[in-house]
Amino acid sequence: MKINWGTGIVIAIVAFIGFILYFVITMSTNKMYSYDLVTDKYYQQELKYQQEIDATKNASKLKENITLNKSEKGLNVIFPKGFDYDKIKGKVFLYRPSNKQLDFEMSISTSSQYLLVPEKRLLDGRWNIIINWSYNNKDYLFKKELNI
Template sequence: MKINWGTAIVIAFVCFISFIMYFVISMSTDKKYDHDLVVEDYYGQELQFQTDIDHEENAKNLKTNIKWKKTNDGIVIQFPEDLDIKNIEGKVFLYRPSNKQLDFETPISLSNHNLLIPDKRLLDGRWNIKVDWKYNTNSYLFKTEISY
């Protein structure tokens, strides 16, 4: 049987459409390709961006900024020693890029200049830490990426 050029074009189109449909279906049904937005209210957070930049600049102008270290108990966030802990308030947000269900937020409550994020709440891998805090009337922001 001889195939003319019209039939060959139709066969090529059918093969190409089948190829594209295979990838569309496999990408939309496979859970490993399921990715969420960074935050639900993306555009609202974008409007807050300049405020975050200003708060980060305030933090850079401190004598000492926030530090963190990994311990056996978890992550210890160290606030500057020269500040009165009674006037420090805010929250710590831990974001897990690979799994939205692991994200959590903790209010800052200090008995000394350290805040412990317990080991049981953290899985191995990459975390983004965002400490949004206020001392007296000044607001500060500390961001970092860690591998736990």
């Protein structure tokens, strides 16, 4: 049996469609490729975006911003020098892009220059840290991607 060029094109198109369908079905049913949204309340977060922009600008105007230091006990969040640490208020949010069950939030309560995030809460891998803090009614925002 001889295959002409028309039959060859049809076979190629059918093979290509089969190839694409295989990957679509694999990606939609395999749990390994399942990723969660950044947040379930996406549109509410969008409305707060201007406040984040202002807080980020305030943080960029600081002479020294927040620094992060990994230690044996965990992750040290070191606040800028020259601030009264008792007056710093806010929250630290650690977000795990690959698994929302590992996300956690903690309030900032410091009596020294740094806040410790315990080692037992931080599994190896990529984390996004977002620190919303205020000092003397002025908001600041710090964001960074971490690989622990």
